Amino acid sequence: AQKITQTQPGMFVQEKEAVTLDCTYDTSDPSYGLFWYKQPSSGEMIFLIYQGSYDQQNATEGRYSLNFQKARKSANLVISASQLGDSAMYFCGTDSWGKLQFGAGTQVVVTP
Amino acid sequence: DVKVTQSSRYLVKRTGEKVFLECVQDMDHENMFWYRQDPGLGLRLIYFSYDVKMKEKGDIPEGYSVSREKKERFSLILESASTNQTSMYLCASSSNGYTFGSGTRLTVV
Numbered sequence: 375a376q377k378i379t380q381t382q383p384g385m386f387v388q389e390k391e392a393v394t395l396d397c398t399y400d401t402s403d404p405s406y407g408l409f410w411y412k413q414p415s416s417g418e419m420i421f422l423i424y425q426g427s428y429d430q431q432n433a434t435e436g437r438y439s440l441n442f443q444k445a446r447k448s449a450n451l452v453i454s455a456s457q458l459g460d461s462a463m464y465f466c467g468t469d470s471w472g473k474l475q476f477g478a479g480t481q482v483v484v485t486p
Numbered sequence: 487d488v489k490v491t492q493s494s495r496y497l498v499k500r501t502g503e504k505v506f507l508e509c510v511q512d513m514d515h516e517n518m519f520w521y522r523q524d525p526g527l528g529l530r531l532i533y534f535s536y537d538v539k540m541k542e543k544g545d546i547p548e549g550y551s552v553s554r555e556k557k558e559r560f561s562l563i564l565e566s567a568s569t570n571q572t573s574m575y576l577c578a579s580s581s582n583g584y585t586f587g588s589g590t591r592l593t594v595v
Contacts, residue, residue, distance in 0.1 A: 419576065419586035465528060472536065474519065474584055478528040
């Protein structure tokens, strides 16, 4: 069974600062994907970024980048230049053995 | 854009009732999933399906069943609702990436 751990239940970050959200995972699938989703207070799940386990380069999407350390089974999300609209719950997930499973999430509050 | 539609945004049901949560996707995706979301626990996978009439248990299937008679529709069934099934339920479908519905907040009283 896969297990995803997000050790930070919540964090405050100042506007325009960078923030790193931690995620570690454990899976026996040799080929897997890593996802990050954002869930604002409206409840919708917004896809942010994806990393394949065989991708050589770390994924980037605009202000989002994924710091992928395969040997450590770590897939941290970095948000650069935080904005007030980044306040939300963030979920890390792994897609392995054909199913996507999530960690408990990190609540991010961006302050002016 | 792929659309995943959950029929109800809010539901209130009584203990012991049989409850159906419906999910429909419009992009011919093979795979569909049901999750429940609780504070501090994230999204937990209940059941998933790779094809019509196929289903697989997720991490927390107890107290739930599913039905997939047509490719576009995946139903979650609570055979006899209990108060500990009060939660937010999210449906997703996938082909190349995952798309989520907007969720159904179920309260069992």
